[in-house]
Amino acid sequence: MPLLVDVGIILAATVAIWKGSDWLEAASERLAAYYGLPDVVQGAIIVAVGSSFPELSTVVVAALGGSMPLGVGAIVGSAIFNVLVIPAVAGITTDGDVDSNRTLVYKEAQFYMLAVSVLLITFALAVIYYPATASLSGTVTRPLSAIPLALYGLYVFIQYQDTADHESDPDTAAGIDARRQWAFLLAGLAVILVAVENLVHSVGVIGRTFGLDEFLLGVTVLAAATSLPDTLVSVRAARDGNGVTSLANVLGSNTFDLLVAIPAGVLIAGAWTVDFAMAVPMFGVLTGATVLLFTALRTDLALSTPESYALLAAYLLFVAWVVAETAGLVGGILPN
DSSP: OHHHHHHHHHHHHHHHHHHHHHHHHHHHHHHHHHTTOOHHHIIIIIIHHHHHHHHHHHHHHHHHTTOHHHHHHHHHHHHHHHHHHHHHHHHHHSSSOEEOOHIIIIIIHHHHHHHHHHHHHHHHHHHHHSBOSSTTEEEEEHHHHHHHHHHHHHHHHHHHHHHHTOOOOGGGGTTOOHHHHHHHHHHHHHHHHHHHHHHHHHHHHHHHHHTOOHHHHIIIIIHHHHHHHHHHHHHHHHHTTOHHHHHHHHHHHHHHIIIIIHHHHHHHHSEEEEEHHHHHHHHHHHHHHHHHHHHHHHGGGEEOHHHHHHHHHHHHHHHHHHHHHHTTSSOOSSOO
C-alpha cells in the first residue's frame, strides 16, 4: 500500500510540475515579448530557464537531502532526453519540417558543446586536485563549481549583446500586463518547488525499497518527469511555426542545466564526489546525441520526420542500454 501511495505521489507531482511550468513558461514568453527580446534569446534564455526550473529544483532538493547522485542523474538524463526526444516529438507531431537557422546550428551548438566540455573538465580537475578514496573519483568543491557558472555568465553576456542589437516590434508588447505575468511566474515557481520536493522523496523511497541505483532513477524516472515541461514548450512552439524557438529552448535548457543546476547543487551540498569512470561515458553519450541532432538540423537547416524518428530510436537504444547494464546483462557506464 505505501508503494502505491508513492507511485501516486510521483504521478501527481508530475502533473503539478507540468501545470506550474505551464504558468511559468507562458509568463516567460509574454514577458520576453513585453521586453522585446529576439526569438533565439527568448528560447535560449527566458523560456529555457523557466522550463529548466524543475531540473534545478530537483538538484537543489536532492542536495539538501544528501542525494546528489539522484539530482545529477536527473540532469544528465534530462540533457540526453532533451537532445533526442524533444526535437523528435516536435518533428513527429508537426506538419512538415521543424525549421532551424544558421545562428541556432552554429552559435548555440558551439556554445552548448563548450558547456559539455567545461563541465567535464571541471570533473577532471576534481579527480586531479581533490582525489577521493575510490579509483578515478574526485570531489567537486565550491570553487570548482564556479568554473561552469562563470561560463554561463559569458553565455548570458553573449545573448545580451544579441538583444542589444535587436530591434523589436512595439506592437508585440500591446495588451500584456507585466505585473500579472510576474505574478504567474512566481506562482509557477512555488508550485514546481513543492511538486519536485515530493517527487524526489517518493522516487528515493521506491529506489530504496527495490535496491535500485540512485543515478539510474535520476537518468530515467526523474529525467522524464522534469523534462515534460520542456517537451510541451518545444512541441507547442514547433506546431505554431516557431521552429527556432522550439529548438533553442532545447539547447538553452541543456546549457542551463549543465552550467547552473549541477553547480547549484554543489554550492548547497558543499562538495560532491564524482565518479569519473561513470561521468566520461555518460558525457560521451550526451556528445554523441548532440552530434546526431546537429547533423540532422544542418541538413537543409530543418528537422524532417524521418530524422525525428531516428532521434527517438537513438534514445530508446540508450534507455535499453542503461537498463540492461543495471540488470547486469552487459558491462557499461553505471557502477555495480
